[in-house]
Structure formats: C-alpha cells, structure tokens
Amino acid sequence: MNQSSNEENNKQTLHSVVGDQWFVDLVERFYDGVASDPILRPMYPEDLTDSKKWLTLFLQQYWGGGRDYEGLRGHPQLRMRHMPFAIGAAESEAWLSHMTKAVMAGGLPVELEESVLAYFASAAEHMINKNETGLIL
C-alpha cells in the first residue's frame, strides 16, 4: 500500500484507537510550547481556552471522531480562517516544531505517528500565506 492510502486509512482509524482524550492531551502539550514561543505567542489571544477547544474538536473530527467542530464552527476552511494572521516560513516552522514534539510525546504506534506527523507537516506548509517580503500569497 502506498503512503497516501495508508494515510487515508489511518485518518479513519486514529480516533477509534486513541479516543477523545488523546487529542485533548496533544493540544495541551502543543499549547504549552506555544505559550513560551516568542514568534507564536503574540498571534494568539491572551486566554487560550477557546483556541485549545477549537483545535481539539477540529483534530478529533479530522481523525474520525465526532463532528462537534463542524456543528459549532461550520466548515473548517482552515486556510481562510488563518488569513487574518501573517504566516510565513518562520511561523509555520515554529508551529510545526511544537506540534511535532507534542505528537512524539503521545506514545502512538509508529505507523500512526508517521501519518500524523506527515499530515501536520503538509498542513503547516499549506497555511503559509506570506512570503519573505511580506507579500500576501
């Protein structure tokens, strides 16, 4: 099986393997990193409660769990939702480094871990909306 169909299968099964709480803990670890990041912290609201909640619900939904995110926030349209924030290579790399650490502390079986890391690497790249000169892409 090639890598992308592995990812498709894992997208359907991750939530059924790890359950809701794994995503709550992942997002908690991720935001622990964001909270002390000089590039990322200023981009987020002072109170991170809702930021944590939306990311948790989005990820649970994306990886095959309940659809509460959509019920509360509508269609994800993540790139569009990130347009108010200037995201260049530095922001994307900082985000991905915190998320990679958070995932790797999550104790997943190696094949699932690889799929999750590949997903975040590609999603973080996709969210870039500004080049080195500040031009909006």
Ligand code: HEM
């Ligand atoms: C690439 C660097 C990224 C940066 C700098 C970034 C930054 C942000 C910021 C500042 C917010 C607003 C938080 C708030 O108002 O509470 C946000 C929201 C969010 N981000 Fe990102 N983000 C990035 C990548 C990603 C990626 C790769 C994903 C998903 C895989 C993601 C998922 C979300 C979700 C689900 C929300 C909440 C959307 C909503 O309001 O419903 N972000 N992000």
